[in-house]
Every structure is written in C-alpha cells, then in structure tokens.
Amino acid sequence: MGFLNYTFDWSVLWRHPYGGMFVKGIFTTIHLSLLAWIIAVILGIMIAVFRVLPPRSIRLAGSAYVQLFRNIPFLVQLFFWYFAVPLLLPKPAQEWLYDHVPDYSYWAGVTALGTYTASRLAEQFRSGLLAIPLGQYRAAYSTGLTTFQTYRYVIVPYAFRIIIPPFTTEFLSCFKNSSLTMTISVMEITHTAYYIDSFTWHGLETTTAASMMYLCISGFIVLVMSFVEKKLRIPGMIVRSQ
Amino acid sequence: MDRRTNRIGKGRFSSALGAVCIFVSLAMAVPSYGENILDKIEETSKVTMGFREGSVPFGFMTEKGEWTGFGMDLGYEIVNELSIKFGKKIELVKKPINPKTRIPMVANGTVDIGIGSTTITLAREETVDFSLPYFLTGTRLLVPKGSSIREFPDLAGKRVGMGSGSTANIKGIDRAIESGLIKPACKKVLFEEHNKGFLALQQGKIHAYFTDASQLAGMQAKARMPQDWEIVGSYLTYEPYGIILPENQGEWRDFVNATLVGIIKNGRFAAIYDKWFGPNGEVPLPMSAEYKTLLKALSYPD
Numbered sequence: 001m002g003f004l005n006y007t008f009d010w011s012v013l014w015r016h017p018y019g020g021m022f023v024k025g026i027f028t029t030i031h032l033s034l035l036a037w038i039i040a041v042i043l044g045i046m047i048a049v050f051r052v053l054p055p056r057s058i059r060l061a062g063s064a065y066v067q068l069f070r071n072i073p074f075l076v077q078l079f080f081w082y083f084a085v086p087l088l089l090p091k092p093a094q095e096w097l098y099d100h101v102p103d104y105s106y107w108a109g110v111t112a113l114g115t116y117t118a119s120r121l122a123e124q125f126r127s128g129l130l131a132i133p134l135g136q137y138r139a140a141y142s143t144g145l146t147t148f149q150t151y152r153y154v155i156v157p158y159a160f161r162i163i164i165p166p167f168t169t170e171f172l173s174c175f176k177n178s179s180l181t182m183t184i185s186v187m188e189i190t191h192t193a194y195y196i197d198s199f200t201w202h203g204l205e206t207t208t209a210a211s212m213m214y215l216c217i218s219g220f221i222v223l224v225m226s227f228v229e230k231k232l233r234i235p236g237m238i239v240r241s242q
Numbered sequence: 243m244d245r246r247t248n249r250i251g252k253g254r255f256s257s258a259l260g261a262v263c264i265f266v267s268l269a270m271a272v273p274s275y276g277e278n279i280l281d282k283i284e285e286t287s288k289v290t291m292g293f294r295e296g297s298v299p300f301g302f303m304t305e306k307g308e309w310t311g312f313g314m315d316l317g318y319e320i321v322n323e324l325s326i327k328f329g330k331k332i333e334l335v336k337k338p339i340n341p342k343t344r345i346p347m348v349a350n351g352t353v354d355i356g357i358g359s360t361t362i363t364l365a366r367e368e369t370v371d372f373s374l375p376y377f378l379t380g381t382r383l384l385v386p387k388g389s390s391i392r393e394f395p396d397l398a399g400k401r402v403g404m405g406s407g408s409t410a411n412i413k414g415i416d417r418a419i420e421s422g423l424i425k426p427a428c429k430k431v432l433f434e435e436h437n438k439g440f441l442a443l444q445q446g447k448i449h450a451y452f453t454d455a456s457q458l459a460g461m462q463a464k465a466r467m468p469q470d471w472e473i474v475g476s477y478l479t480y481e482p483y484g485i486i487l488p489e490n491q492g493e494w495r496d497f498v499n500a501t502l503v504g505i506i507k508n509g510r511f512a513a514i515y516d517k518w519f520g521p522n523g524e525v526p527l528p529m530s531a532e533y534k535t536l537l538k539a540l541s542y543p544d
C-alpha cells in the first residue's frame with residue numbers, strides 16, 4: 001500500500017519487541033489515567049463541596065485550589081511535580097525517593113494529572129450542586145439529617161447524576177492528557193509510538209496505531225458511561241438524547 | 243423532522259469530504275524533487291537551509307536571541323561557494339529543524355539541506371542522502387565530578403538517562419548490556435529532550451547521562467557550574483555526523499562535498515572548529531586523534 005511515495009509497513013506494530021512495548025504502553029496509559037481519575041474524583045467532590053459550604057474560609061480555600069490548578073497549563077504542572085516538588089525535601093530524602101521509587105516519573109504523572117483534573121472536575125460538581133433545588137436541602141434537613149449527612153446521602157448523589165455527561169468528557173480529557181507525561185519520561189502509548197518511530201522510521205504507522213488505541217479506549221469509556229447514565233438517570237427526568 | 247435530520251447529515255458529510263479534500267490537496271502540494279536543486283537555486287537566487295535551534299554549539303539561540311552555531315557557519319561557507327559559482331548573491335533562507343523533523347523536511351523538499359548534529363546511519367540513507375562525514379564523535383557518559391562511574395561497566399544497576407529519539411545511543415547501550423559489559427543491566431530512563439535529562443541528572447534522579455560526547459560537552463558548557471561535571475568512559479559507539487541532503491541530487495551533493503573538502507584543505511574548517519570547540523569556544527572539546535585522521539583522509543588531492 002502506498003501513499004505519496006510512502007510505503008506502509010504495518011508489521012512494525014507486532015514486530016518483536018515493539019508489539020510488547022505497545023501493549024505495555026496501553027496498560028501504563030490505562031492505569032495511570034485510572035489512578036489519576038480516582039484522585040481527581042475524590043478531591044474534586046471535596047473541593048466542590050468546600051466551594052458551596054457556608055464558612056467563608058473553607059470557600060476561599062476551595063476557590064484558591066481551583067484557581068491555582070485550573071489556570072496553570074497542565075504541562076507546566078507536570079514539570080513542577082517531577083522537577084520542583086522533590087527539591088522541597090531535604091537531600092537525603094530526595095536520594096531515598098529516587099532510589100526506592102524508581103518509577104518516580106510515573107507517580108509524578110499520576111499526581112499532576114489527578115490534581116489538575118480535580119480542579120476542573122470540582123467546578124463541574126459545583127455546577128451540579130448549584131443546580132439542585134433548595135427544596136431538596138430543606139427536605140433533607142427536615143428529616144433530621146446533619147449537614148454532612150445531607151451532602152453524603154442526598155445532595156452529592158443527586159448532583160453526580162446531573163453532571164454525568166461533562167463528567168465523561170472530563171474523564172476523556174484526563175485520559176488524553178496522560179499522553180503529556182511522555183515529557184517526564186513515562187513510557188505510555190504516545191512515548192512508545194515516538195520511541196518505536198525513532199527505531200523503525202515508520203512514524204505514520206506508529207502514530208496511526210496510537211490514535212486507534214486512544215480511539216478504541218475512549219469509545220469503550222463512552223459506551224460504559226452512557227450505560228451508567230441510563231442506569232442512574234433521575235426518575236421522572238426525560239433523557240432527550242436517547 | 244426526518245427530512246431535516248437527513249439534510250444535516252448530508253451537510254456534515256459534505257464538510258467532512260471537504261476537509262478530506264483540503265487535507266489531500268495540501269499533502270499533494272508538497273514539492274517533489276523532479277528538478278535539479280542547483281538549477282532551482284540559480285533561478286531563484288535562494289537556498290533554503292535547515293538549522294538546529296537547541297543543539298549547542300551546532301545550532302542554537304544566543305542570549306540576545308540570535309541564531310548561530312557551528313552548523314550555521316558551515317552553511318554560510320556553502321552559500322559563499324554558491325554565490326561564487328553562480329556569480330551573483332545567493333540569499334540564505336533559514337528554517338528551524340529538530341531531531342523529529344530534520345529528515346522529513348529534507349525528504350519532502352521543505353529545505354534544500356539540513357545541517358545539525360545528525361549521525362549518518364544506513365537506515366537514514368534509505369530516506370535521504372548524506373554529505374561526507376564532517377564531524378566525528380562517540381557516545382560517552384556525563385556524571386557529577388567525583389562519581390564512582392568511570393567506565394561503562396560501572397553503570398551496573400544504575401539509572402542512566404538518554405534521549406528517546408537517539409536510536410544509535412539506545413542500541414549502543416542495549417548491545418553493551420547484551421554482551422555482558424554492564425552487568426546487572428542498568429535502567430534506561432528515556433527523555434524526550436537532552437536538557438530535561440540533564441536537569442534530572444543535576445537532581446540525582448539518574449546517575450549518568452549517555453549520549454554523543456559533543457552533546458555532553460554542550461550540556462556541560464551550559465551548566466551553571468561546568469566544573470562540577472565530567473565526561474567519562476571511552477567511546478562506546480562512533481557517531482559520524484553528516485549534512486542531510488535530498489536523494490537523487492548527485493550534483494548538489496557533489497557541490498556540498500567539494501565545499502567541505504575545500505574548506506578542510508584551506509584551513510577555514512579548522513578555524514570554524516576552533517571558534518566553537520576551541521579552548522575559548524562555546525563548547526571546549528579538543529579534537530580526538532580519530533577525528534584528526536578523518537579530516538586528513540578527507541583532504542582529497544586536487
């Protein structure tokens with residue numbers, strides 16, 4: 001198969017050891033994004049709740065977090081976690097870290113991606129919280145629930161159902177942003193494609209393969225999330241997109 | 243409703259088709275090298291050269307933001323020779339190239355010639371041509387001064403940084419591991435760019451950085467305290483650098499080679515080397531005995 005004097009050689013994708021490297025890259029991308037996502041969801045919900053709670057100092061703290069992490073480009077934050085954060089530790093602690101956490105770049109990537117995504121997710125959760133009618137709060141309080149219980153059992157689950165569509169989009173962003181961790185030497189899908197291209201000079205095949213991998217995984221995520229959306233839809237609310 | 247949906251569907255299809263057409267026509271617009279480059283240079287009085295922007299001292303930006311370097315000086319020599327050959331001033335059009343773009347940009351005709359720190363390899367020869375080798379270096383190690391790493395076997399079990407695009411270097415270290423020279427194997431930490439690798443080395447994330455000695459000397463020269471670093475180890479692989487040229491342009495390649503041989507013989511090359519790699523140059527790097535022999539061998543008789 002040829003195109004503009006370029007001969008495609010797809011065998012590069014399963015040639016030893018490149019095939020194995022790609023498989024490893026896919027797994028790295030998946031567990032890195034999943035771990036980051038878990039951090040992002042927990043942190044995001046906490047910060048969103050902070051942003052709507054009455055005490056001013058708590059609201060300010062939540063707001064400060066969002067402004068700090070949402071307004072700095074992700075790539076810059078990545079470098080910060082990988083290069084700058086360890087410098088805050090004393091020298092022996094740094095040496096211990098590098099010797100005993102050989103995949104430090106991976107963990108820096110997880111932390112950077114998790115904290116960055118949390119700042120964006122927090123705003124989406126907040127919009128979900130603000131969309132809840134005041135009557136829901138009143139009803140919860142009138143049954144004798146405390147503020148914590150009101151949020152835990154009524155408001156957060158309700159808000160979560162509202163924000164599922166942007167929630168899916170945010171997860172896809174988190175998944176795609178994981179490709180930037182290649183700049184701090186994490187061997188995920190994009191870095192693997194770049195590496196194999198350096199050896200084989202078949203960049204078009206490796207890039208196309210990487211795109212397909214992202215597309216397949218994203219497609220699967222969208223399928224799962226639309227299933228979740230159907231399952232969790234608020235009773236009585238018409239889902240017009242179906 | 244159905245008809246409306248249909249119309250929207252068709253509209254989207256047309257837009258997609260339009261986008262594909264634009265993409266294909268753009269791709270087809272890439273110039274092919276049917277014509278002789280020397281004729282084209284004579285006709286247009288212009289030569290387009292690709293130079294590196296971040297490879298000290300081959301091509302880089304000064305603190306004042308000026309683009310300069312060893313490769314660029316070689317480019318000026320070629321432009322001078324072109325002006326003499328055609329009896330008129332030939333304008334130099336500079337374009338930035340990097341390790342990922344240098345080969346495609348020459349192959350698809352965006353630049354007529356690419357000058358930088360590019361190792362001649364047989365795999366690359368399948369896509370582009372190379373001039374005679376004008377620079378000879380080899381892979382060594384950059385370590386903090388006083389490090390216990392002196393030679394390649396000392397890398398056993400250590401973390402070694404290298405560029406993920408530097409194929410020859412990665413293959414070199416892989417061979418050293420396979421042959422049992424480095425036992426137990428060292429851990430390869432791949433960096434997209436050398437400067438990030440050097441930052442990681444400065445922070446102790448890796449124990450050594452492995453690449454061409456000329457690049458290591460550039461990294462050391464740019465360090466805040468160059469005396470805190472040293473280049474150790476004998477050459478693990480040899481890296482002959484060549485100028486990248488398009489394929490099937492024999493006359494153009496001959497012209498570039500003749501210019502190189504000419505400046506090696508008349509001493510201009512030595513002066514340019516001294517300017518960049520001499521004791522007072524940007525990257526002090528004495529010429530190795532092998533490199534001197536190479537240059538002597540390249541001084542072809544008239």
